[in-house]
Amino acid sequence: MRRLAVSTAGGLAAALALTGCSGSDGSGPGPGKAELTVGSSYMPQPVSADMAAGFLTITNNGGTGDELTSVTSDAAGQVTMHSTMGGAMTEKSSFSIPAHGRLVFKSGGNHLMFEKLKRAPKQGQTVAVKLTFAKSGPLTVEMPVKSATYNPSTGH
Numbered sequence: 001m002r003r004l005a006v007s008t009a010g011g012l013a014a015a016l017a018l019t020g021c022s023g024s025d026g027s028g029p030g031p032g033k034a035e036l037t038v039g040s041s042y043m044p045q046p047v048s049a050d051m052a053a054g055f056l057t058i059t060n061n062g063g064t065g066d067e068l069t070s071v072t073s074d075a076a077g078q079v080t081m082h083s084t085m086g087g088a089m090t091e092k093s094s095f096s097i098p099a100h101g102r103l104v105f106k107s108g109g110n111h112l113m114f115e116k117l118k119r120a121p122k123q124g125q126t127v128a129v130k131l132t133f134a135k136s137g138p139l140t141v142e143m144p145v146k147s148a149t150y151n152p153s154t155g156h
Helices: 002-020
Strands: 036-044 049-058 066-072 074-086 088-092 095-097 100-106 111-117 127-131 139-145
Touching: 036 127, 049 127, 049 139, 066 074, 095 100
Parallel strands: 036 139
Antiparallel strands: 036 049, 049 100, 049 111, 066 095, 066 127, 074 088, 074 111, 127 139
């Protein structure tokens, strides 16, 4: 019985240590924390030698909102964030991600612009993208490069 108690205490300590890694302030996710995941990421193969677009969805399953404040990639000299409303594209310095909500970057809407490409990404390759947030720790995503005419079934 004593061995079980020691083993359980060790397991609890390990679980707490791992939980501590998930929040930027050392505490794990919970009702007062953002819980961010990234899905549906892709980059259409660029048709321009120096510019490409990127799309993804950031989901927040936590009880607190967060903000995407910057995006970087070794594949580009600069990555900017844009919104498109009424046909007009506007560069943004940040995007809110509501608690229990999503931030969607899709063709014809919010999107990422990879400018001053250092190499021409080809279909079948991936591009590493680092997302930086106001409250949560950064996330790195391997964004697959799809055909220039790729149209995902998710609509983005």
